[in-house]
Amino acid sequence: MIGDTAQNVNGNVNGNCVAGDAVSTHRRHLALELLATRERFMQHFRPVLTKHDVTEQQWRVIRALAANGGMEPGEITKRCVILKPSLTGILSRMEELGWIKRQAHADDLRRSVVRLTVSGNTLHRKIGREVEATHTNIVNSLGEHEFAALHAALDRFNAGLDRLGSPPS
Amino acid sequence: MIGDTAQNVNGNVNGNCVAGDAVSTHRRHLALELLATRERFMQHFRPVLTKHDVTEQQWRVIRALAANGGMEPGEITKRCVILKPSLTGILSRMEELGWIKRQAHADDLRRSVVRLTVSGNTLHRKIGREVEATHTNIVNSLGEHEFAALHAALDRFNAGLDRLGSPPS
């Protein structure tokens, strides 16, 4: 990835705007940049997860359960940013792997409560150590300020989205 | 979504840290927050795309092609943050829909060049107008500063990742 200027067939370089574009093609695309940044960041952690045969989503669920101790699927979907139909399969597989268990809710027969098993907790500690170590390395390399600044910018942006309200679903 | 404090079965609230957690469960998770923020932001645009039966990924490709006029698949994967195996199917479907065409590369028989068709360009202008309008609404509501600040924070963070180099693949 060194020296590939990514010049396309038209002779344009790096997506610079060309005259005559009807719709704005030159502004920055926040959603794409959030995606790209997350992707670059995650690349540092993916080897750790892959090594332990855990998917990103499974790791998110494990971390949420380790932090909260017992959650209903509905809670998990919100905290882990996973849609309900996806979570159904994710939990099924995690249950088969013996990492979690589901128990029925006493009052409401629709609901259930998900918990980490002992081996699930063990897995969390094992992977967690490596993830934290990797994270610490990156923080030390980039500086805590960069992280704090990005978190702060995200907070302010989210606060703005809060004020804006929900989109017309 | 008003007044749901998300209290879990253990009585903990909002994922606050519990005593005795072996691995750090209280720090902020940047990757998750980038994902969540992007998701919340995208919710405002999803209705527009859905209305025109275009997926997020297809829209990214359309926008990239509209801005660059002709790209090789390899370029598209980088700009749109789509892996090669995924792009294969995405381009096939877009070709069937008549939005793009592929032509062979003169020199290198492995490569190909992807371009928007006339109807692909029409679709881009149509959706683009609505997307830009939505975007303008959000910017006006949140203030340009919030966007600029987040973009700047992302830039600085990415610069830090640049200095860090590629992860051990």
Next chain:
DNA sequence: CGCATTAGGTTAATATGTTAACTATATTAA
């Protein structure tokens, strides 16, 4: 030239994302 290596894309298998429809249970109100 002949061969090993590299690069651009595709295929395959499995997991997840996304929307809509559906089941079972709860809740609400007439």
Next chain:
DNA sequence: TTAATATAGTTAACATATTAACCTAATGCG
């Protein structure tokens, strides 16, 4: 109490994500 409605999860169908293996064409080099 009953009928309408709402809620928690699942199922179904298709699109995309992810990794590994594969295929073909191009490159580098002896």
